[in-house]
Amino acid sequence: MKTVPILFLLGLTTLIFGEAPTADAASVRTTRDVSNSRSYRKISTLLSGIEKDVKRDLAAMSSRITSDTRVERTYKHRITSYTRSMKVFRRHMSRAQTAYDHYDSEFKKKVNEDAELLKSLKRQRVFIREERRYINHMETESLRLKKFSTQYVVIRREIRQMRVQVNKEIRDVERAYLRAKSRITAQRNAASSRRSRELSRKNSYSASVAKYVHLTETYQTLLKKLSVQKSGNQHLKKELQDQLDLLQEIRVILATFKPGTNTNNKYQARYENCVQDFRDFRNKYQNMNCTAF
Secondary structure: OOOOOHHHHHHHHHHHHOOOOOOOHHHHHOOOOHHHOHHHHHHHHHHHHHHHHHHHHHHHHHHHHHHHHHHHHHHHHHHHHHHHHHHHHHHHHHHHHHHHHHHHHHHHHHHHHHHHHHHHHHHHHHHHHHHHHHHHHHHHHHHHHHHOOOOHHHHHHHHHHHHHHHHHHHHHHHHHHHHHHHHHHHHHHHHHHHHHHHHHHHHHHHHHHHHHHHHHHHHHHHHHHHHHHHHHHHHHHHHHHHHHHHHHHHHHHHHHOOOOOOOOHHHHHHHHHHHHHHHHHOOOOOOOOOOOO
């Protein structure tokens, strides 16, 4: 779709009328009314055809601009929606990150507690072995009294009862350590589970944010291209309207042109210049896409 310059349209009249010779005052006065001529009717028909095509192109361009405006509104609405969603998911992602950091810290804390508990139990078992060894020494020492005192039996019984009591206390201590370890392990596992859940949520929200960022950037790019296209279409619409106005102007000029009445040398010179200009520009516009021709 291309606009037709005024020189092309004015020059076109020369092709229909034929190349008019330079007219003097006498020949102009004796020329009959152009509006009643067969050539005028040909030009009028041609102008009507061009006018019809231009109006059709103008309507198509207006429809295209309206469609572009609708698409532009849709793109802007989507960008707004995606931006809003992106902000929401970023808040969720931030909260998930905070929760993850909390449970990650809790998990590491319980891992350290468990390690320290095992180290303490290991040291306690060293002390337990030492305590049992001393009880064994005590019992051995009590046997030496057998030769000297009948009380060694009482002393030995007390030492054995002490051994039983110590073993019971040792078992209690070990069970206490194991209960503590079980509790810490449960807390560590709970923190690990919550940490994994929050990490999964964070990754999910992060993926959603990335998706909406990509969609927003895509539609912003499309919106820029559409803006350039819309601007070009509006410019072309203006050219088509200018062309339509030009056709109306040419029609008025031809309809009011009466040789010998309102034609002077200035108009004749303008007409002859248009003919010459058309000859100069004919090659430039020979490939013009104009359905009227």
